[in-house]
Amino acid sequence: MRIATWNVNSITARLPRVLAWLESTGTDVLCLQETKCSAEQFPADELRELGYESVVNATGRWNGVALVSRLGLDDVTMGLPGGPEYEGAQEPRAISATCGPVRVWSVYVPNGREVDHAHYAYKLEWLAALKAAAAGDAADARPFAVLGDFNVAPADEDVWDPALFEGATHVTPAERAALTALRGTGLSDVMPRPLKYDRPYTFWDYRQLRFPKNKGMRIDLVYGNTAFTAAVKDSYVDREERKGKGASDHAPVVVDLDA
16 A cells, blocks of 8 residues: 655646656555645546545645545545634644545644744644644554644754754744654654655755755655554655656655555
């Protein structure tokens, strides 16, 4: 069984690449983030033609998450139970479902913007709500994982130059403590192997030739419970999908399971 997570930075802009990638890799379940579309605009028909069902939590131009599966989509939960609101609304940043033998969440954690910004406090509240909501599934005997763009680099080794990020979001002690608390529910970081270089970054900014220079970050994560991690046979970052015209600024993270 092959599961992947990918911040596509607009499913509309990336659709040809996503369809070709699904067909070439044989991925069974794909967690998408930053779809940047409404639910009505989501390309469910095109995915269905490839044999995939889909569910989407999206309201318009920003944010948006989805699950794409050829193993079924049961017990779907839209949104983050108990999640905080931002500017009077709960943003579409989480969706979960059971796909065959595995329960998965696709999450798009708030960016946080700047440490003194209200969005940063919202980010920490959101991560605390994620921990509370995921705890039950994490303790389950069946394989379970939270996958997505966490907008947090778990360790200094997960950014290309830690000194440049000092005092900025994505690396603060509070954000990393929130990830530690999430793992404390019984989840472990499924570390992908690098296909090039020593560290498996997942995001490279479009600016200043960051990708060719490998000035990246590992912020797209897979956190699995004991049953999930015990079934992992391989995991890698498909950095080939970050190459070329029309690529997202994130690469897919792929996990192969013996489930």
